[in-house]
Amino acid sequence: MALRVGVIGGGQLARMMIAPAVELGLDLRVLAEEEGMAASLAATAVGDYRDAATVLAFARDVDVVTFDHEHVPQDVLAALVEAGVIVRPGPDPLRYAQDKLLMRARLHELGMPQPEWAAVSNADELQGFLDTHGGRAVVKTPRGGYDGKGVRVVSAGTEADDWFTALAEDARGGALLAEELVDFSRELAQQVARRPSGQMRAYPVVETVQRDGVCAEVIAPAPHGAGRLSQVASRIGLGIAEGLDVTGMLAVELFETTDERLLVNELAMRPHNSGHWTQDGAVTSQFEQHLRAVLDLPLGDPEPSAAWSVMVNILGGPETDSLDQRFAAVMEAYPAAKVHTYGKAPRPGRKVGHVTAVGEELDEVAYEARAAASFFED
Amino acid sequence: MALRVGVIGGGQLARMMIAPAVELGLDLRVLAEEEGMAASLAATAVGDYRDAATVLAFARDVDVVTFDHEHVPQDVLAALVEAGVIVRPGPDPLRYAQDKLLMRARLHELGMPQPEWAAVSNADELQGFLDTHGGRAVVKTPRGGYDGKGVRVVSAGTEADDWFTALAEDARGGALLAEELVDFSRELAQQVARRPSGQMRAYPVVETVQRDGVCAEVIAPAPHGAGRLSQVASRIGLGIAEGLDVTGMLAVELFETTDERLLVNELAMRPHNSGHWTQDGAVTSQFEQHLRAVLDLPLGDPEPSAAWSVMVNILGGPETDSLDQRFAAVMEAYPAAKVHTYGKAPRPGRKVGHVTAVGEELDEVAYEARAAASFFED
Numbered sequence: 001m002a003l004r005v006g007v008i009g010g011g012q013l014a015r016m017m018i019a020p021a022v023e024l025g026l027d028l029r030v031l032a033e034e035e036g037m038a039a040s041l042a043a044t045a046v047g048d049y050r051d052a053a054t055v056l057a058f059a060r061d062v063d064v065v066t067f068d069h070e071h072v073p074q075d076v077l078a079a080l081v082e083a084g085v086i087v088r089p090g091p092d093p094l095r096y097a098q099d100k101l102l103m104r105a106r107l108h109e110l111g112m113p114q115p116e117w118a119a120v121s122n123a124d125e126l127q128g129f130l131d132t133h134g135g136r137a138v139v140k141t142p143r144g145g146y147d148g149k150g151v152r153v154v155s156a157g158t159e160a161d162d163w164f165t166a167l168a169e170d171a172r173g174g175a176l177l178a179e180e181l182v183d184f185s186r187e188l189a190q191q192v193a194r195r196p197s198g199q200m201r202a203y204p205v206v207e208t209v210q211r212d213g214v215c216a217e218v219i220a221p222a223p224h225g226a227g228r229l230s231q232v233a234s235r236i237g238l239g240i241a242e243g244l245d246v247t248g249m250l251a252v253e254l255f256e257t258t259d260e261r262l263l264v265n266e267l268a269m270r271p272h273n274s275g276h277w278t279q280d281g282a283v284t285s286q287f288e289q290h291l292r293a294v295l296d297l298p299l300g301d302p303e304p305s306a307a308w309s310v311m312v313n314i315l316g317g318p319e320t321d322s323l324d325q326r327f328a329a330v331m332e333a334y335p336a337a338k339v340h341t342y343g344k345a346p347r348p349g350r351k352v353g354h355v356t357a358v359g360e361e362l363d364e365v366a367y368e369a370r371a372a373a374s375f376f377e378d
Numbered sequence: 379m380a381l382r383v384g385v386i387g388g389g390q391l392a393r394m395m396i397a398p399a400v401e402l403g404l405d406l407r408v409l410a411e412e413e414g415m416a417a418s419l420a421a422t423a424v425g426d427y428r429d430a431a432t433v434l435a436f437a438r439d440v441d442v443v444t445f446d447h448e449h450v451p452q453d454v455l456a457a458l459v460e461a462g463v464i465v466r467p468g469p470d471p472l473r474y475a476q477d478k479l480l481m482r483a484r485l486h487e488l489g490m491p492q493p494e495w496a497a498v499s500n501a502d503e504l505q506g507f508l509d510t511h512g513g514r515a516v517v518k519t520p521r522g523g524y525d526g527k528g529v530r531v532v533s534a535g536t537e538a539d540d541w542f543t544a545l546a547e548d549a550r551g552g553a554l555l556a557e558e559l560v561d562f563s564r565e566l567a568q569q570v571a572r573r574p575s576g577q578m579r580a581y582p583v584v585e586t587v588q589r590d591g592v593c594a595e596v597i598a599p600a601p602h603g604a605g606r607l608s609q610v611a612s613r614i615g616l617g618i619a620e621g622l623d624v625t626g627m628l629a630v631e632l633f634e635t636t637d638e639r640l641l642v643n644e645l646a647m648r649p650h651n652s653g654h655w656t657q658d659g660a661v662t663s664q665f666e667q668h669l670r671a672v673l674d675l676p677l678g679d680p681e682p683s684a685a686w687s688v689m690v691n692i693l694g695g696p697e698t699d700s701l702d703q704r705f706a707a708v709m710e711a712y713p714a715a716k717v718h719t720y721g722k723a724p725r726p727g728r729k730v731g732h733v734t735a736v737g738e739e740l741d742e743v744a745y746e747a748r749a750a751a752s753f754f755e756d
Contacts, residue, residue: 002721003702019397022419023657025705025719025731041400041419201713279401283714283736297706301714305683305736324381327403328675336661336679341403343380353403358661358683 002027003295006059008049009068010037012342012351013271013287016279018042020288026295030068031058038342039068052079059085066248066294067270070097071144088196088247088294089269096244097269100177101142107264110243112236114264115182115255119175122164127157129178139163140177149213153181182263184255188222189274190237192250193289196296200241201289203282203302205233208253208274214349217370218311220277220304223362232262240267249290251275273313273351278302280338280356281309306358308365312373314353316346323352323376330355330372337372380405381673384437386427387446388415390720390729391649391665394657396420398666404673408446409436416720417446430457437463444626444672445648448475449522466574466625466672467647474622475647478555479520485642488621490614492642493560493633497553500542505535507556517541518555527591531559560641562633566600566607567652568615570628571667574674578619579667581660581680583611586631586652592727595748596689598655598682601740610640618645627668629653651691651729656680658716658734659687684736686743690751692731694724701730701754708733708750715750 003026007014010032018041021028031054032043044061047054049072056079059065064086077091089097096103104117116133120126130137139160141150154160163176187210191203204221222229233254241250244267251272253265275286284292284300292299323346327339334357341353353376357369381404385392388410396419399406409432410421422439425432427450434457437443442464455469467475474481482495494511498504508515517538519528532538541554565588569581582599600607611632619628622645629650631643653664662670662678670677701724705717712735719731731754735747 015400018400018419022393022396023716023718025702025721041396283716292709298710299713300709303714324403331670331678332676335676336681338401338661340401343403 004029004062004064005291005295006031006062006065007039007042007068008055008058008065008072009033010039010043011068012038012344014039014042014068015342016271016276016285016287016340017291019279020285020291024288024291026291028291029058029062031055038344040343050076052076055080056083056085059083064088064294066290067094070094070269074098090245090247093244093246093269097267098144099142100140100266101175103267104177106244107240110239112240112243112264113262116180118178120178121175123157123161125157126154126160126176126178130155130157133180136181138179138181140179141167142174142177143172151213182255182265183258184263185258186222186256187265188225188233188254188256188262189218189272190233190252190254191272191275191278191286191302192234192237192241192246192252193248193286193293193299193302194241194246194250195293195299196247198242199299200238201299201302202234202237203275203278203286204304205230205254206274206277212349214313214315214351215273216313218274218277218309219362219366220281220309220311229256229262236262236264240264248294249275249286276340276354277309277311277356277358279340281306281358307360308362309356309358310362310366310369311354311356312369313351314341314355314373314376316344316348316350316352326375327353330375333375334368334372337368339372382407382440382442383669383673384409384440384443385417385420385446386433386436386443386450387411388417388421388424389446390416390722392417392420392446393720394649394654394663394665394718395669397657398663398669402666402669404669406669407436407440409433416722418721428454430454433458434461434463437461442466442672444668445472448472448647452476468623468625471622471624471647475645476522477520478518478644479553481645482555482557484622485618488617490618490621490642491640494558496556498556499553501535501539503535504532504538504554504556508533508535511558514559516557516559518557519545520552520555521550529591560633560643561636562641563636564600564634565643566603566611566632566634566640567596567650568611568630568632569650569653569656569664569680570612570615570619570624570630571626571664571671571677571680572619572624572628573671573677574625576620577677578616579677579680580612580615581653581656581664582682583608583632584652584655590727592691592693592729593651594691596652596655596687597740597744598659598687598689607634607640614640614642618642626672627653627664654718654732655687655689655734655736657718659684659736685738686740687734687736688740688744688747689732689734690747691729692719692733692751692754694722694726694728694730704753705731708753711753712746712750715746717750 015038029044206220207222209217251268359365393416407422584598585600587595629646733750737743
């Protein structure tokens with residue numbers, strides 16, 4: 001009988017696991033939040049991932065549970081483990097992807113390079129952090145859900161008062177995370193796969209370009225990244241995967257500072273936007289690798305299959321009906337570009353797909369990917 | 379709304395259309411012969427493709443109908459066209475994939491190089507063909523279903539008497555196809571994609587290695603194939619696609635003779651075993667290309683993405699329970715090999731999957747693919 005992987009969450013990351021699951025002969029089952037989601041083809045259940053009974057019922061028929069996102073509450077994860085369900089990544093590592101304060105503290109223990117940071121419980125403490133860090137800082141809600149994105153640049157201790165109030169009203173209480181405003185030259189991402197049995201493989205470090213806080217473009221591998229940079233990045237990725245006991249894919253978002261250090265920004269314990277290029281540009285895609293890793297199957301080769309890959313996200317615009325025509329226009333103009341769609345209704349700013357180009361010359365590859373993606377701009 | 383492609387037949391070719399359909403955002407719907415087939419994930423109906431009512435009901439909800447195999451009877455195809463269903467490839471080209479005598483006659487009209495052949499209606503006529511072709515010949519049933527494989531090498535006119543008897547009992551009657559026994563140095567396959575609007579793209583010609591009449595291995599591109607050979611092969615493929623008005627993927631199986639001619643052996647109007655390497659070794663896989671072609675979307679780049687690809691079929695052996703373990707062993711030993719499984723119960727000689735290796739050195743690539751596949755031999 002085919003190995004059964006249960007994915008909690010029906011978004012595009014679950015969707016992109018379908019293709020490798022079919023080829024590897026795995027039985028992929030998705031618990032989707034609602035009907036008609038990106039991964040609906042593989043959805044075997046629809047329900048609330050915050051409800052333990054729903055998740056337990058879904059998990060009863062699978063060999064391993066994994067995730068499209070990190071939002072499953074710890075009490076639901078604990079109920080799964082209690083019931084004997086194999087959960088990868090497990091509740092312990094997921095804690096660090098769910099709570100940025102825990103993550104900072106744990107990375108500090110592991111000796112990982114990161115921005116200067118502090119837990120701040122009120123405006124005075126935040127002002128104190130500002131005073132010692134040049135008068136500006138990034139403030140983050142440690143756990144999602146307080147605000148749109150939960151990230152804000154402030155220059156006064158009172159600029160996060162709404163969040164402090166929300167924290168006080170939240171039963172879990174706690175503090176906000178204050179971080180120094182890092183003077184970075186660019187952002188990078190390091191992906192690593194890790195099996196429960198300990199085998200690990202690192203992908204090449206990539207450069208990520210953000211626009212309005214959303215990943216816009218990924219260049220793989222990161223230009224000028226050979227040698228020391230890639231060694232340091234993969235050492236960080238492998239160290240975190242091992243130190244946090246991550247199983248499956250781990251993405252470590254990094255700042256490359258103007259003084260040439262790498263600092264850990266964020267973690268994601270699942271396939272990640274920074275690795276979509278691997279579908280077309282690596283021997284083993286991050287989606288196949290994640291499935292192999294959570295099933296404790298031998299990991300695939302993470303090497304690039306071409307010199308350069310560039311992935312450009314497609315964001316939904318105000319026009320909602322012309323996506324198919326635009327894809328056809330891209331296919332016509334760029335027959336070597338790889339178009340991936342998420343089956344999602346386009347809304348302004350929503351990621352609805354991506355385009356990847358692969359080749360030997362970075363200039364040409366980047367031009368092709370950007371030109372193809374430009375068909376989706378208004 | 380997503381474009382809807384209906385595939386008649388639930389085998390591995392339909393299965394391997396699932397991955398590109400998901401990525402392209404297409405709604406793939408499969409009419410499977412029974413429950414639990416290779417393409418069951420995309421099966422929206424189960425029924426007999428020889429029954430017009432069943433096929434019409436299935437076709438009502440799709441934008442285009444295409445095929446996992448060429449066995450849908452002409453009267454069913456006619457009923458579809460009559461009902462206004464778009465069928466690609468259409469009944470006319472499919473006729474030539476269904477009837478080898480029609481195919482030989484039409485290729486002759488098109489001036490295509492092929493083995494010497496004749497329609498023979500009885501033992502005397504077959505003996506006459508043998509007498510003028512060195513005393514041995516290949517005899518084929520023009521349409522499938524009379525015998526196991528419908529291909530036999532004979533050296534006496536009476537050696538096909540059982541087939542002549544079966545023909546006489548068949549309402550359609552007709553003759554057998556006799557072909558000269560070609561003195562070939564190797565077998566090749568040329569794949570071509572063609573859209574209804576006329577656009578065509580040729581894949582590189584590949585070498586196919588048969589064992590016991592079954593495709594065992596494919597080397598892409600065909601070694602020593604650059605230059606004249608590949609030009610002649612692609613001219614043959616493109617000429618047949620256009621001449622027969624094929625839409626979708628066309629595979630032309632070719633003999634390369636010891637005196638360096640190319641002769642057409644068989645045709646297949648669908649994705650084909652000789653093109654499985656394109657999943658991992660070409661910019662656009664044959665499965666994506668078939669979907670694009672039958673939807674009249676612009677075709678993708680058919681170029682190889684690496685210098686060499688070698689695909690080795692996995693045939694089911696007597697052991698039926700250890701396939702998963704064997705796949706894991708392959709993954710362990712050859713992390714760069716791409717394993718594809720068909721979700722089929724292994725039976726001796728049955729194709730249950732394939733392994734592809736890709737790289738810059740043919741020796742290494744062939745070694746890797748063969749070594750990986752050898753894990754499935756007893």
